[in-house]
Amino acid sequence: MKTDPKTPSDLSAQIAKAIRDxxxxxxxxxxxxxxxxxxxxxxxxxxxxxxxxxxxxxAAQSLIRTQRGAFGGAFVKRLSYEEAYGQHITxxxxxxxxxxxxxxxxxxxxxxxxxxCAPMAARRRSPDHxxxxxxxxxxxxxxxxxxxxxxxxxxxxxxxxxxxAANPVLSYQLAGAVEAMQPLMNMITFTERSREEIVGLHTxxxxxxxxxxxAAAVAKLEALAAYTLSLGQDAxxxxxxxxx
Amino acid sequence: MKTDPKTPSDLSAQIAKAIRDxxxxxxxxxxxxxxxxxxxxxxxxxxxxxxxxxxxxxAAQSLIRTQRGAFGGAFVKRLSYEEAYGQHITxxxxxxxxxxxxxxxxxxxxxxxxxxCAPMAARRRSPDHxxxxxxxxxxxxxxxxxxxxxxxxxxxxxxxxxxxAANPVLSYQLAGAVEAMQPLMNMITFTERSREEIVGLHTxxxxxxxxxxxAAAVAKLEALAAYTLSLGQDAxxxxxxxxx
DNA sequence: GCGCGGAAAATGTCAGACAATTAAATGTAA
DNA sequence: TTACATTTAATTGTCTGACATTTTCCGCGC
Numbered sequence: 416m417k418t419d420p421k422t423p424s425d426l427s428a429q430i431a432k433a434i435r436d437x438x439x440x441x442x443x444x445x446x447x448x449x450x451x452x453x454x455x456x457x458x459x460x461x462x463x464x465x466x467x468x469x470x471x472x473x474a475a476q477s478l479i480r481t482q483r484g485a486f487g488g489a490f491v492k493r494l495s496y497e498e499a500y501g502q503h504i505t506x507x508x509x510x511x512x513x514x515x516x517x518x519x520x521x522x523x524x525x526x527x528x529x530x531x532c533a534p535m536a537a538r539r540r541s542p543d544h545x546x547x548x549x550x551x552x553x554x555x556x557x558x559x560x561x562x563x564x565x566x567x568x569x570x571x572x573x574x575x576x577x578x579x580a581a582n583p584v585l586s587y588q589l590a591g592a593v594e595a596m597q598p599l600m601n602m603i604t605f606t607e608r609s610r611e612e613i614v615g616l617h618t619x620x621x622x623x624x625x626x627x628x629x630a631a632a633v634a635k636l637e638a639l640a641a642y643t644l645s646l647g648q649d650a651x652x653x654x655x656x657x658x659x
Numbered sequence: 660m661k662t663d664p665k666t667p668s669d670l671s672a673q674i675a676k677a678i679r680d681x682x683x684x685x686x687x688x689x690x691x692x693x694x695x696x697x698x699x700x701x702x703x704x705x706x707x708x709x710x711x712x713x714x715x716x717x718a719a720q721s722l723i724r725t726q727r728g729a730f731g732g733a734f735v736k737r738l739s740y741e742e743a744y745g746q747h748i749t750x751x752x753x754x755x756x757x758x759x760x761x762x763x764x765x766x767x768x769x770x771x772x773x774x775x776c777a778p779m780a781a782r783r784r785s786p787d788h789x790x791x792x793x794x795x796x797x798x799x800x801x802x803x804x805x806x807x808x809x810x811x812x813x814x815x816x817x818x819x820x821x822x823x824a825a826n827p828v829l830s831y832q833l834a835g836a837v838e839a840m841q842p843l844m845n846m847i848t849f850t851e852r853s854r855e856e857i858v859g860l861h862t863x864x865x866x867x868x869x870x871x872x873x874a875a876a877v878a879k880l881e882a883l884a885a886y887t888l889s890l891g892q893d894a895x896x897x898x899x900x901x902x903x
Numbered sequence: 904g905c906g907c908g909g910a911a912a913a914t915g916t917c918a919g920a921c922a923a924t925t926a927a928a929t930g931t932a933a
Numbered sequence: 934t935t936a937c938a939t940t941t942a943a944t945t946g947t948c949t950g951a952c953a954t955t956t957t958c959c960g961c962g963c
Contacts, residue, residue: 427715439749445757451913462948464708471671471712472719476749484956485912499754503747505683505720510743513689516828524828531775535767584760584768584836592832695944706917728925729943
């Protein structure tokens with residue numbers, strides 16, 4: 416009989432879980448110092464290297480930070496938005512690339528979520544976000560831009576759109592959806608014609624957001640979703656034919 | 660001068676980053692075996708414990724799995740939806756609890772995203788998802804249910820709603836938003852009156868989804884969002900007064 | 904009062920050893 | 934020949950002990 420998956424045979428995993436639970440359940444607060452490695456070792460009846468492996472696991476999840484020197488040690492870390500973004504994006508990207516997620520599925524999810532932001536973005540957009548969107552549109556119009564740079568600019572544009580909703584939790588949740596699409600988008604070859612189309616839609620979206628016209632923004636996002644989908648399907652088809 | 664943040668002074672962090680990048684960039688594919696700990700140690704010119712710390716970091720992110728015994732070792736792991744869910748939920752929950760996110764902000768984000776799912780859920784809902792929603796509604800109507808159980812059932816109901824959209828990427832993205840709200844919701848005391856109201860809205864949502872009436876589903880979700888917001892604000896106010 | 908240097912405490916790293924586990928190879932008997 | 938038991942080798946898991954490095958604190962001399 417296999418033991419409960421909640422109690423892995425790895426000592427370092429067990430210890431990491433115990434500490435992680437303490438942090439999640441609020442038994443340890445931000446900036447609180449954990450016992451030293453030696454103390455933890457004797458507390459859990461294991462050796463110091465084992466404790467260290469557990470601490471490294473927690474550090475990998477940004478749950479703790481460590482500080483060397485006297486009165487150093489491991490401290491519960493305040494999870495910053497920035498780090499949470501990074502972790503979320505990494506996980507999302509890997510999830511998509513390792514599970515053969517269809518372009519359609521990822522595209523549908525991304526634009527559905529983005530459309531949810533549009534009305535709020537229209538209400539609250541700041542000059543800053545508008546400026547970023549306009550700047551990226553301009554970049555996308557430059558001839559000679561590589562497909563990869565075009566995609567990167569596309570991501571920046573859409574993140575500005577999301578950030579314009581002025582809800583950091585929303586931005587965090589959307590970051591994964593938008594960024595993780597990039598590898599899939601990178602498979603597309605953007606012709607001059609398709610760039611023109613996309614830039615046109617981006618401009619329409621920026622205009623709608625500037626005019627606080629939520630309905631128009633949503634409509635244009637829908638059009639962009641449909642167009643992106645068709646581009647992606649073309650690209651996937653070509654890849655399939657080529658690999659035959 | 661501090662060194663580039665991309666090259667931390669921690670050897671184990673550096674090594675973890677090198678391997679992580681190889682996986683993310685596709686230089687190592689799923690189920691590929693990493694060199695043994697001893698080989699990695701000599702490759703990176705560090706000791707085995709240091710390599711092990713690096714591997715534990717990767718294991719914490721579900722990037723690798725390890726297997727003991729002959730022909731065992733560390734293997735690139737296919738990131739499953741289940742694990743990605745778990746990581747996303749953990750990160751989201753901590754982000755909210757550690758950054759004093761306002762109830763309004765989290766609530767707004769959650770319901771905005773859920774509304775985005777509603778039309779797709781209405782189109783694609785399966786009998787299974789409908790049954791789950793109905794079952795949770797029934798549970799929520801039971802008298803004597805604790806506030807915590809009520810919240811847990813609420814989460815299950817909403818996850819069924821999201822899953823009904825039949826887009827696993829969307830489900831993954833939403834999992835964080837829905838689950839991370841639970842600790843905040845748990846601060847609310849649900850009176851008999853408010854439970855009645857919520858159950859009524861849940862029923863209306865389930866009905867709308869069953870009838871494939873996207874507009875009605877969105878409208879009812881909006882009403883639920885507004886009501887939840889008012890409940891939350893009341894609860895926050897009470898807490899504030901109490902702590903004075 | 905102020906700077907300076909050493910002591911102390913903690914993490915970071917290393918080396919070597921042994922235990923535990925597992926798959927493959929080998930041997931053995933029906 | 935095949936099926937089964939045994940050995941063996943490779944690899945991770947864990948421990949012990951040591952030293953290096955970093956950082957703070959405290960006392961000392963000026």
